[in-house]
Amino acid sequence: MIMEENYPEGKCAADYADEKPSDVRELIRVGKITGETSGMCADYAQANLVVLPQKYAYDFLLFAMRNPTACPLLEVTDMGSRKLNEMAENADIATDIPLYRIYRDGVLTEEVTDVSDYWRDDLVSFLIGCSFSFEGEMLKADLPVRQIEEKCNVPMYNTNIKCREAGIFKGNMVVSMRPMPKQHVMKAALVTAEMPRVHGAPIHIGDPGAIGINDINKPDYGDPVEIREGEVTMFWPCGVTPQAAVMASKPDFCITHSPGHMFITDVKNVNLKYREAWRI
């Protein structure tokens, strides 16, 4: 159920750019914020969520390990636990995301702002890195991010790049596309390559047809964006990949975040450059 007012006192997401993640999660937890999180707590990483029963957890963990660019795991919880140990303190996975989706046998059945009533002792939560993190670094490096300029969703495409299978999970990689002035292509590749925990370097640069994309103006997910004269299309592995693989395998129960409604972590984007060193 989406509330008509998604933010208190007529505010918008950008008004929370400088807030502490724990403060924003508190507002989300009590239902005062139910809207999209893009732009909130600007320096901090946001994450995708996939929650599965334990019987699917090994296959999914193996799928992520075998496809780390599309499915960069930030944290995996202990079975049944709603707490995180690494990416956030005093967080509750079942309440701290503004909007969740419930899937049964691969079919979206409910969209809710709190999954406490759906929680089970056999659930395992997977937090997955999100391209919001590297887009922040791109903007700081004066690189254009077209879908932010156009205030729409990033264009995403199915490709012919096969993921490595793991148990019941398989599928092709989904990619996101950002057009780049040709003189900035190398810089964009290097800036994002420094952040492997949030998808990292582009998986392909240039000819969309080479990875099975027939019409760049018709994305399979998200919105089309303008590609200007002299710009090169750059493609990054996308976090929709694991979600698509999960849905295609039709697990009997699954919880995810609703697109754009992410989990806001306590870890700054800049720290995701340093792999594990920040965790000591």
Added chain:
Amino acid sequence: MIMEENYPEGKCAADYADEKPSDVRELIRVGKITGETSGMCADYAQANLVVLPQKYAYDFLLFAMRNPTACPLLEVTDMGSRKLNEMAENADIATDIPLYRIYRDGVLTEEVTDVSDYWRDDLVSFLIGCSFSFEGEMLKADLPVRQIEEKCNVPMYNTNIKCREAGIFKGNMVVSMRPMPKQHVMKAALVTAEMPRVHGAPIHIGDPGAIGINDINKPDYGDPVEIREGEVTMFWPCGVTPQAAVMASKPDFCITHSPGHMFITDVKNVNLKYREAWRI
């Protein structure tokens, strides 16, 4: 059983420095080579092996995911399979390592050159990155690697750095130590940081006491090496960490490589710098 002659025709490991990995694996497979692999196929990555029954595989995979610097996974096989899909072609995990160890309830019971007779349909194999790979890059960068100069094993130490627990697996990190002339410390840190899939950057530089090492001249594993005037002790996460965690949890059955007797992959060390890009 270790054969008295570990290499054919009076050769030593270094005589195989320029051989193709598939050719050396063939000699290992048929029992002509049963010795240590350090120095063989010099440009190619070698890997640690841990083989566990499926019932332990989720916990171990999660332990590796939560402790990626100590336990950098290169490949995880499908249950029961002796084949690899990514790190080597036409390899057989059960025959292509010169010497294996069999553990029952955490106790070493046999050391054998072939584990075909021990294979079971429920076994999962984990290939884990090895510091041989980054030492090769250090030598190319004119950095000293003391235990290679002294022709002994690298000194390794138990520390007070707690690993993140996962199911039945827990323990403290084991580190390897390489002393470095103080003017080369930064270079050594940067060269190894470029190779996160084989332990990556040092976990600690300087004061051994700060990570719980009381006597640097008494390593817990391997051999002591000389630390010269003006040298700084540098510590890296060590692949003994996951093996120690596995043994401490006493799984009813486990196969590993015997120390120094590694699996030789088809993937060049240099390609491990590039995370996943080489796999496309």
